Structures are given as structure tokens and as C-alpha cells.
Amino acid sequence: MSMSTTPINQGPPTADQEKKKTSPLVYILVGCGGLIVIGGIVFAVAMYFVYNKAKQMGLDPELMRRSPAIAVAKFVAATNPDVEVLSSDEANATITVKDKKTGKVITVSLDDAKNGNITIKEDGKDEVKIQAKGNGESGSLEVKSSEGSMKFGNTGDKMPDWLPAYPGAAATGTYSFSGNDAESGGFHFSTSDSSEKVISFYESELKKSDMKVQTFKTSQAGTVTGEDSDKKRAVTVTAGSSDEGTQVTIAFNVKK
Structure with missing residues (x-):
């Protein structure tokens, strides 16, 4: 006995079928985009905590903007328990610190630090000049x-x-x-x-x-x-x- 088969007419694809045909690449790209956004958020949060921790340890954001050299010098001194900041002169870009162990008082001039020049003066002694040149x-x-x-x-x-x-x-x-x-x-x-x-x-x-x-x-x-x-x-x-x-x-x- 023979059987005849008649092709079944399939109508136009439904919306659900169209969704199933979406290229996997689209989902990969969307996923990557999500990862980038998440990564950006994580980085921003990390930077926020670093920023606040630096502020707690003595880094002055406003001073950093006005006089980076003085801000960094004060920050370094503040993180060293053996160093006491006696004074700082933002206008002349100088900072005076005291070594608590030896009692020595040192004044550091950072007026030309952007050009690699720093001057250090210890009480009762001649100044010491430090100059950095070139790169690498x-x-x-x-x-x-x-x-x-x-x-x-x-x-x-x-x-x-x-x-x-x-x-x-x-x-x-x-x-x-x-x-x-x-x-x-x-x-x-x-x-x-x-x-x-x-x-x-x-x-x-x-x-x-x-x-x-x-x-x-x-x-x-x-x-x-x-x-x-x-x-x-x-x-x-x-x-x-x-x-x-x-x-x-x-x-x-x-x-x-």
C-alpha cells in the first residue's frame, strides 16, 4: 500500500520564531557591553575609596590642585610617623619638617619641582640641590x-x-x-x-x-x-x- 504525503503549508514566521533566530553574536556583544559597564562601575567605586583613603591620610585635594608638589610633600610627611610638618608656604612652595628621632629641622623648596629641581636646607648647614634630568x-x-x-x-x-x-x-x-x-x-x-x-x-x-x-x-x-x-x-x-x-x-x- 502506498501513502502520499502532502507538504504542509507553514505560514510566515511568528515573532517568537524571529527571536529564536537572533544571532548569538548579538548576545555576546550585549554581554560584553554589560561587562564594560560593570567594570567601569567597579573601577569608579575603587577610585572613590582610594580618593577617600588618601584624604583620610592627609592628602588635600584642593592643595593638590593648586600646588601638587606641596600637597605630595605634606602627604608623604603625614604618612611618616617620624616626621612632623612644622609649616608650609604655598606661595613660595616650601615645607619645613622635623625629624622626631634626631630633632633635625629641614626646609624643602619645591618652587621649581616641575622642572626637576628641589632644594633642601637643614638648619645650620648649607643647602643641598637636587636636579633630575631626562627620562628612562x-x-x-x-x-x-x-x-x-x-x-x-x-x-x-x-x-x-x-x-x-x-x-x-x-x-x-x-x-x-x-x-x-x-x-x-x-x-x-x-x-x-x-x-x-x-x-x-x-x-x-x-x-x-x-x-x-x-x-x-x-x-x-x-x-x-x-x-x-x-x-x-x-x-x-x-x-x-x-x-x-x-x-x-x-x-x-x-x-x-
Whole structure:
């Protein structure tokens, strides 16, 4: 027996059927949008609590707007139990604090802080000037006083004449000190040569300068020190292997 089938006429899709055909992407996007909104709310609430906590700890929002340097200085001092803020002068951008442990009174001038310049004056002593220059790897910090000056970071200094430069390498100054009785400094460079070759080079060069030399070498690292007979000049060279080649640091000291 055979059966015949007649196609059933299906009318136009209903509204419910249309909803079922909505692309899943729409729901994903709506969900992401919801997450973004929720994330924004959470971030805003977090910032609100941070803001209020900072206010409780002594950060003055109005002072922060008018004089950021003074506001931050007062905030830092307020969070240190050993420091007492004696006075602050917003017009001249100065703040005077007292070290509770030592009794020392220090006045900090932040008038030119936006240009990286800060002046510190301790009662009965000469002022100390701090200057920050540049950014990142090219940045440096210099401290000057009547006793001498110190630099940190990329100092721009050159190695002293008596200290030979390694062939093919450009050494960068990392720190320096110049005082009434002595001066010292440090340099850094990298090379594709082995640490053993670097140490051997400086061992030979320092001996040529009639220095007393001591050397320690392994296959991956080494150190050589040199000191002249009157003990006025001394140097230490350290080299070590890394993924970026051999890293070398040089530190010297000269007595005047």
C-alpha cells in the first residue's frame, strides 16, 4: 500500500520564531557591553575609596590642585610617623619638617619641582640641590652640596684617562661622586666577547700601569681589581655572561 504525503503549508514566521533566530553574536556583544559597564562601575567605586583613603591620610585635594608638589610633600610627611610638618608656604612652595628621632629641622623648596629641581636646607648647614634630568635610560639625578656632587643614572661622564676603554665598546656612566678629598664613578657596557676575554684585557692593561692586580675568572664570570703603589687609585672590573652578551661594570676611586 502506498501513502502520499502532502507538504504542509507553514505560514510566515511568528515573532517568537524571529527571536529564536537572533544571532548569538548579538548576545555576546550585549554581554560584553554589560561587562564594560560593570567594570567601569567597579573601577569608579575603587577610585572613590582610594580618593577617600588618601584624604583620610592627609592628602588635600584642593592643595593638590593648586600646588601638587606641596600637597605630595605634606602627604608623604603625614604618612611618616617620624616626621612632623612644622609649616608650609604655598606661595613660595616650601615645607619645613622635623625629624622626631634626631630633632633635625629641614626646609624643602619645591618652587621649581616641575622642572626637576628641589632644594633642601637643614638648619645650620648649607643647602643641598637636587636636579633630575631626562627620562628612562637617558635620565639622571644630580645632588650638589658644599661637600661635593653626586650623579646617578646616565651621567654622561667619560672614563678617566688612566682607565682604558674596552675596544669596540661604548661605556655609559652610571654614577659619579666628586668631593673635596676624593672622586669615584661607575660605568657599564656590554660586548659580544667572553667575560674571560674582558677580564684578561683589563688584567693586562692594569699591570701595564704598574698596579697591583688580583684576578678571579670562571668560564661565565670574572673580576679583576687594581690598585697603584701609593693607594690613591683603585679600580674593580666585573664581567658576567648573559643572554644579551657579556655585561661589564667598572667602578673606580681616586684620592686627591
